[in-house]
Amino acid sequence: MNGFLSKEEWKKRLNRRLFINRIFYILFFAATTIGLIFLAMLLYRVLTQGIGYLSWDFIKGFPAPYPEEAGIFAGMIGSVYLIAIVAPVSLVLGVSTAIYLEEYAPKNRISRFIQGNIQNLAGVPSIVFGLLGLTFFVYIMDFGYSLLAGGLTMSLLVLPIIVVAAQEAIRSVPNELKEASYGMGATKWQTILRVVLPASIPGILTGSILALSRAIGETAPLLIVGAAAAIYSLPDSLLGPYTAMPIQIYSWVSRPGEEWPLVAAAGIIVLLIVLLLMNAVAVFIRNKFQKRY
Amino acid sequence: MDTSSTIKKKTLDVQEKIRQNKEKQKVLRKLEKVVPAFLLLCAGFSVITTAGILFTLLKEAIGFFGVVPLNEFFFNTSWRPWSGSFGVLPLITGTLLITLIAILVALPLGIAAAIFLSEYASARVRKMIKPTLEVLAGIPTVVYGFFALTFVTPVLEKLIPDLQIFNALSAGIVVGIMIIPMVASLSEDAMNAVPNSLREGAMAMGSTKFEVAMKVVLPAAFSGVVASIVLAISRAIGETMIVTIAAGQSPNFTFDPTMSIQTLTAFIVQGTSGDTTYGSTIYYSVYAVGITLFVFTLAMNLLAQYIARRFREEY
Known part of the structure; x- marks a missing residue:
């Protein structure tokens, strides 16, 4: 042997390498589908369990001590009220922050600090926001276990997500548009208000709807700031008690008995339908109005 | 006589216009000062x-x-807050067990999914699979908690008969x-950022796709991959509802995944x-936890940012 591979040896090695390549192709594909299979199983399971309890009475009904009479109406309305607080608060704060960071912020340490702070805030577990809300809104501001405390806590939770989405949308507006506006003699704020914002609104809306859909499904912080599990009327004021869809579902899941999981599944179907609709709207806005420059 | 009065009126109009314009300029100039201050105030809210x-x-x-x-708090191995023993270790081991699984x-x-999507899948397949995978997020x-408790746990029970109803394994999975x-x-994302010239170089040397993925793309994207895992660890540590519903409320000091545990969350x-x-002391203990x-x-988030920044390969 002179250090070279014989032809047979070479062929053997090549075939082995090609074989490994083939095997791992299949393995990688299988690994990718496991997540999808899991998703399909989850949806199938929820649908088959919950469909029996899903009825008009369930949608119009209030929580009840018996599974046959329980309904999710209070949860749905509570979630709507929550979003009615979260959307304006987090949108105003979030979009303003994004405009400041993208258009006004000087490149200095303070701006970098604010930016890094938002990144870290996005990584704080939602339950810690719940603790903040419990101390600050429930006890210090004395809102109690109220709709307002829940809504403000949720606003802070989704704020970083909205900021990041709005920043991306604003950043994608091309410089030529801004320069044209300045060239016409517009001031900076006029340019932002009449050129940058209109051009970035589809992106901001898409990101915000996705952020709000996260707020709709979020359970842990609401548990901490005291959303009620059993409530027999709709909230009548900002300081009134309230509930939300995921809170209802959690209270049903954790009840003993054969029937309650089925009620929970019916609640999950309603929650998933709401989320699906919101995501569909977001995708629609993105496809319909978003321009690529 | 008639014309002179209209001319007079017109000059007055123009003067009025100029005055109005100046007024408007003043407002605009004021806006240019007020608006950034307001925006900075809003940005301050996150801080x-x-x-x-x-x-x-x-x-x-x-x-x-x-x-x-x-x-x-840190060295006692028993967490029984209602009978006065506050050792956080069982909660930490519970959290670590869930995170590990x-x-x-x-x-x-x-x-594997990332390699498949970035190296093997065609653009069409990727466009289908990636959004569907993100539905999971x-x-x-x-909903995951419900699924863990009512489906994953019963399935695991068939494989492991002495599994407790609330257990770390099902929640962790x-x-x-x-x-x-x-x-x-x-x-x-990290793998996509690896330039094609590296892949083509390896292909030209006769590598198979698998060898390109493992020996070229994965090492080149290593910092991004590690950062993604560290971020995922952080998410797992902070996850609340799944573990509350499926892993139970019993703070056992154990690493046995078939047992019921309690996490920090x-x-x-x-x-x-x-x-x-x-x-009450329980109220305060919640904040200590x-x-x-x-x-x-x-710590995990900062570590992920550090890895992504420090070890990024620039091409």
């Missing part, structure tokens, strides 16, 4: 939120450590599935539920 989190956690936790000494699920599946965690999209999506839910009164959780996740 205030962070300060608020730190302040509330620290304030109440200090109240707690006035009653329970630090070394009992979740990562064992999400690490291979997530990275959009499903509320309470489901948390792992939940964080797959995070690992897959961030890792795939699950205790916070338990400790703030209805019957805890404001100012909260700050422990916060420190863990913050």
Whole structure:
């Protein structure tokens, strides 16, 4: 042997390498589908369990001590009220922050600090926001276990997500548009208000709807700031008690008995339908109005 | 006579216009000063939120450590807050156990999915699979908790007969599935950033696709992949509803995944539920646990940012 591979040896090695390549192709594909299979199983399971309890009475009904009479109406309305607080608060704060960071912020340490702070805030577990809300809104501001405390806590939770989405949308507006506006003699704020914002609104809306859909499904912080599990009327004021869809579902899941999981599944179907609709709207806005420059 | 009066009126009009314009300019100039100040104020809210989190956690936790000494909190191995023993170790081991199981699920599946999407899949297939995979990230965690308790646990019970109804294994697996999209999506971004010239170079040397993926793309995207895993760990540590529903409320000091455990997050839910009164030791202990959780996740997030920044390969 002179250090070279014989032809047979070479062929053997090549075939082995090609074989490994083939095997791992299949393995990688299988690994990718496991997540999808899991998703399909989850949806199938929820649908088959919950469909029996899903009825008009369930949608119009209030929580009840018996599974046959329980309904999710209070949860749905509570979630709507929550979003009615979260959307304006987090949108105003979030979009303003994004405009400041993208258009006004000087490149200095303070701006970098604010930016890094938002990144870290996005990584704080939602339950810690719940603790903040419990101390600050429930006890210090004395809102109690109220709709307002829940809504403000949720606003802070989704704020970083909205900021990041709005920043991306604003950043994608091309410089030529801004320069044209300045060239016409517009001031900076006029340019932002009449050129940058209109051009970035589809992106901001898409990101915000996705952020709000996260707020709709979020359970842990609401548990901490005291959303009620059993409530027999709709909230009548900002300081009134309230509930939300995921809170209802959690209270049903954790009840003993054969029937309650089925009620929970019916609640999950309603929650998933709401989320699906919101995501569909977001995708629609993105496809319909978003321009690529 | 008639014309001169119209001319006079017109000059007056023009003067009026100029005056109005000046007025408008003044408002605009004022706006240019007021608006950035208002926007900066809004941007300040995120900083205030962070300060608020730190302040509330620290304030109440200090109240707690006035009653329970630090070394009992960190070295006592029993967490029975209602009978007065506050050793946080069982909660930490519970959290670590869940995180370990979740990562064992999400690490291979997530990275394999990332390699498949970035190296093997055609553009059409990727466009179909990636959004579907990301649906997993959009499903509320309470739904995962329901699924873990009513489906995964019964299935596992058939394989492991002495499994407890509430157990770490089922919750950990489901948390792992939940964080797959995070690992897959961030890792795939990192792999996509590897320039094609590197792949083509390896291909030209006769490498198979698998060899390109493992010996060229994965090492080149390594920092991004590691950062995605660290972020996923942080998510798993902070996950609340799945573990509250499926892993139980019994703070056992154990690493046995078939047992019921309690995580840091699950205790916070338990400790703030209805019957805890404001100012009691239990109330304060929630914040001591909260700050422990916060420190863990913050460390993970900072580590991920550091890895992504420090070890990034520039092409």
